[in-house]
Amino acid sequence: MEVYRCMNHPERAAAAQCTRCGKPVCDECHNPETGRCRYRCGEMPPAPGMPGRSRNIWVTVIVSILAILGGLTLLLLAICGTILFSY
Secondary structure, eight states, rough: OOOOOSSOOOOOOOOOEOOOOOOOOOTEEETTTTETTTTTTSSSSSOSSSSSOOOOOHHHHHHHHHHHHHHHHHHHHHHHHHHHHOO
16 A cells, blocks of 8 residues: 655655645645645645635525525426426
8 A cells, every 4th residue: 555755754654635736745744724735835825716715604605595496496397397297
């Protein structure tokens, strides 16, 4: 079984993977608060086009409600269509 090694410390086994660059990192290099590697991606701003963490909670709630309503509408249409075409 292959053991992944830290990108900064090849003598150490990797304990996590950076959520930005995907490279394996050891406990010293991994920042558990951000999920990123401390020495490379932790200092970088978010990439363009990537959503930031400062999203408005109301936007998330409204989008979730609309998604649920859309799913229920499709389910209702499928049930009504089955009933109408079953006779």
